[in-house]
Amino acid sequence: IRRITRDFPPAHFLFKVEAFSLLAKTGVEKYESDAFEASGYKWRLSLYPNGDNKSNGNGFISLYLVIEETENLPPTWDVNVSFRLFVLDQIRDKYLTIEDGDGAVKRFHWMKTEWGFAQLISLDSFNDTSNGYLVGDCCIFGAEVFPLARNCKWECLSMVKQPEDNTIIFKMDHFSKLDRKYYESSVHTIGDSKWKLTVYPRGNVKFKGKALSVFLELVEANKLPPKRKVYAQYKLRVRNQMNDNHMEFSVERWFSATSVNWGYPQFMTLKVLHDPSKGYIVCDSLIVEAEINLVSQVKRFS
Numbered sequence: 230i231r232r233i234t235r236d237f238p239p240a241h242f243l244f245k246v247e248a249f250s251l252l253a254k255t256g257v258e259k260y261e262s263d264a265f266e267a268s269g270y271k272w273r274l275s276l277y278p279n280g281d282n283k284s285n286g287n288g289f290i291s292l293y294l295v296i297e298e299t300e301n302l303p304p305t306w307d308v309n310v311s312f313r314l315f316v317l318d319q320i321r322d323k324y325l326t327i328e329d330g331d332g333a334v335k336r337f338h339w340m341k342t343e344w345g346f347a348q349l350i351s352l353d354s355f356n357d358t359s360n361g362y363l364v365g366d367c368c369i370f371g372a373e374v375f376p377l378a379r380n381c382k383w384e385c386l387s388m389v390k391q392p393e394d395n396t397i398i399f400k401m402d403h404f405s406k407l408d409r410k411y412y413e414s415s416v417h418t419i420g421d422s423k424w425k426l427t428v429y430p431r432g433n434v435k436f437k438g439k440a441l442s443v444f445l446e447l448v449e450a451n452k453l454p455p456k457r458k459v460y461a462q463y464k465l466r467v468r469n470q471m472n473d474n475h476m477e478f479s480v481e482r483w484f485s486a487t488s489v490n491w492g493y494p495q496f497m498t499l500k501v502l503h504d505p506s507k508g509y510i511v512c513d514s515l516i517v518e519a520e521i522n523l524v525s526q527v528k529r530f531s
Contacts, residue, residue, distance in 0.1 A: 230346060231330040234323045239315045239371035241267040244274050247367045253278040264297045267374040270308060271297040274372055275343060279352075286347035290316075290355050293345030294372055296337045305383045305530045307338035308376055315371035316350055320361030324371065325350070334377060383530035388460070390523050392420050397445075397519040399426045404515045414517075416448050420524035422459050423448035427490065428517050436494045441467070441502050444492030445519045447484040458483045462523035465492055468516040471508030476501075 242265040246252060252260065259281070262274040277291035284291070292314050299306065312335065313328040327346055329335075335344040355362050362368055399414035401407065407430050414426040429442035436442060443465050453459070461484060466477035482491040502509050509515065 230348075231328055233326050234318070235326055236323060238317075238324060239313065240373040241265060242272070242274065242372045244276070244370045244372075245367065246276070246370070249278065249363060249368050250366050259291075261295070265372075267372075268376045270374075270376060272372070272374055273297055274314075274370060275345070276370065277347075281347045284347035288352055289348040290350050290352065291345070291347045292349045292370060293343045294374065295343040299339065299342065303530055307336055309334050309336050310374050310376045311335075312344070312372065312374045314346060314349065315373075316355075316362050317369040317371070318361035319364040319367075319369070320359075325362070385528045385530070387526050387528075388523060389420050389526050392521065392524055395419050395521045395524075397424060397426050399428065399517045399519075401428065401430070401515045401517065402513065404430065404510055404513050406513075411442075413446075419521050420459075420526045421528075422484075422524065422526075424461075424519065424521070426517055426519050427492075429494075430515075431499065433494055438499070440495040440499060441497050442492070442494045443467070443496040443517055444490040445480070445521075446490035450484060450486050450489040453486050455486075457527070458485045458525075460484075460523070460525040461521050463519055463521040465496065466518040466520065467497060467502070467509055468518060469508045470511040470514075470516065474508075476509065 244262045259275050259277045264271045264273045273295050275293040275295050277286060280286035280289045281291035294312050294314065296308060313326050316325045318325060327349055337344065350362065354360055358364065394417070397414055397417045401412060411427055411429045411433065416423050416425045425446050425448055427444045427446055431438055432440045433442045445463060445465060447459055462481045464477050464479050466475050469475045476497050478493060480491060484491070501507055
């Protein structure tokens with residue numbers, strides 16, 4: 230701890246206590262000043278007139294800087310500051326300045342909302358009237374606080390199991406009359422990403438005319454930040470409408486701007502698909518589903 234004297238007062242707050250001896254005799258462990266603003270944040274001073282015994286402050290005045298109104302700050306808040314605390318020498322009109330000797334920056338965050346000095350000044354020195362700290366049973370403390378500019382951004386990646394509304398159901402009516410190359414389901418938001426199914430009724434590429442092709446696609450993947458990936462663990466399913474013997478496959482895949490869809494070009498043969506005894510096409514309707522059971526999600530904070 231470094232202690233020096235200076236002529237000019239603290240930049241942000243002065244806290245005067247009259248009848249200090251009576252305050253000390255009330256038995257109060259600590260007294261907290263009203264809040265003051267410095268560099269866009271709210272603070273207060275926490276004074277232990279008989280010392281903070283829990284922090285080895287017995288025999289000393291203890292004084293702490295406390296950040297206030299943190300409920301108005303972002304969820305991942307932290308505030309890095311350089312600060313000084315003061316005691317006025319009223320005889321010489323000089324301020325005893327107390328700060329960390331190495332000029333360390335202190336980080337205030339949700340687990341640590343106060344910093345200061347358990348041994349600000351000894352009670353013997355404080356009570357010695359020749360030092361000027363306690364004159365006419367009156368004393369004056371002060372503080373100045375200088376937050377460091379902070380442009381840090383937070384990113385939180387989470388893996389969400391069984392997200393809400395996690396199934397895309399794509400019912401394709403009049404299936405025998407569908408003549409386009411492929412059909413797309415409506416877009417569903419699952420996790421924080423948008424998804425859709427793409428179905429080729431008669432197959433795609435080398436399986437054209439041989440198999441049903443089914444793919445899950447990450448919609449607007451081209452809008453992802455560079456290098457961003459989205460993970461999905463999902464099932465692609467053609468529903469058996471006669472019993473629970475569905476045709477389905479499990480997939481695990483990282484999607485990105487360069488890998489926007491993933492599925493099976495040979496999901497099932499057209500022969501099996503169109504066999505009336507199998508129960509996949511009923512009343513000329515086919516039901517294709519994607520059930521996403523695990524998906525990655527990214528949140529960003531300033």
